Amino acid sequence: MANLAAEENAKLPRQFVNFAYYKLDPAYLLLDDETRKAGVAELTEVLKSWQSKILLYPYTTFGVRAETDFLLWRISYHLDDFEKMATEMRRTHLGKYLQTPYSFLAMTKTSIYVDDHVHEGQESVRNQIVIGGGKYLFVYPFVKTRPWYVLDKEERQRIMRQHIKFGHEFPSVKLNTTYSFGLDDQDFVVAFETDYPADFLDLVQGLRETESSLFTQRDTPIITCTQQEIGEMLAHISGI
Template structure:
């Protein structure tokens, strides 16, 4: 080591406070390339404590506090990292989803007006009870004049399966409910997709929690894939789905809600498309027919076209 290097190694940076010889000797044991920052830290500690002279004791106490702060900071970071990992790995609470389609018995319309009004009021009371409940999201639609087999539809979303049963029981006990037949009912759940959406990565998270939009139209159908689909490798299926997803992203006006029915209903999926533009949905379905994935479709009917209305307007659309 040259003389200049030795002087650099032993040098003491300029100080603002008075230092004892013993404290200065302690600093020479600190690598010269970090010595300046260490001295500044010790002097700041001394100022905070109201000390004007830095001696060996001040150096020791400053070091202890600094090491303690470093340990505490490390612990905080480890705790934060562990919390983040827990948040990322814990199971997301999933929703139950139900689409119930009702058909009115024409005999109800031949009842005395007073009986009709009473039955309608009882039915509305139950609907409003659940519409105002924090246990369920409830949306209503009409299909009067659009389909012959169903008049109105209730889209229900809840974290508790039993809520659907409780509500249905109450509806059946009303004067109007006794004349309404559930012609179709689909049960499904939300679930994180196993396929990556490279065009809209955030959409994957959307599937675990449905937040219905404000679109005027809703198109619903059950969906079953051929067993051959599940015999393909995941990589092959992802490639086929890439084309499917690409086509879907060409129609931003159409919002897709995919839910899963494996083992809890007769189908594998129930899909619900929300849009203000039926023509866009029609074009989307036509485009999807030309994709490779379409070859693996076993069933995707019946398709229900629904018009979003208020609860009161849904009931009124029955002509009562």
């Protein structure tokens, strides 16, 4: 049954996944209150219209991360949707004051590694993102060393079994792994959802002690994000 489910998952269409981070130009805060309120309302309308076209999840980083104010986690079957959406955002008054310090592009894909701890009937739909709905999201680009890719497949599976087993000790943390090979600078983009930041901290600290961490080349920046409604998020960064 598990193999059949995996085969069915592999047939599902794959998705493009983008983590777009935005920073508001401080010049916007010097505008009068009414202008800023109108700008928030205009951009909110644009973003909410896109929620009916693609999977779009807003998160604030305001007050936590210096170089970003918010994240738009965007998922679509069509890569050009991201350009169309960015164009509409740029045409708004507030959108003209937004910079993009980070934008990570990836796709969904079924993992080659066997997860012994996934029970029958609970297999992940790897070719499609299934949002867990956790309040907090932790996102980072991930690059493996080149020696990792020349290890025998069996050896990589052995190392990943330890990695996966430890991850299952934290059921409150949901992992979303997406793949960037050839699409962006990193190998993967990983996004962890949870309601308990302390669990994620303990998870990452423990993973540092696994053998797989020896093959990590880069896993920064790690950005802490908090789920927030679009209008509220834009109002906060605009000072209204």
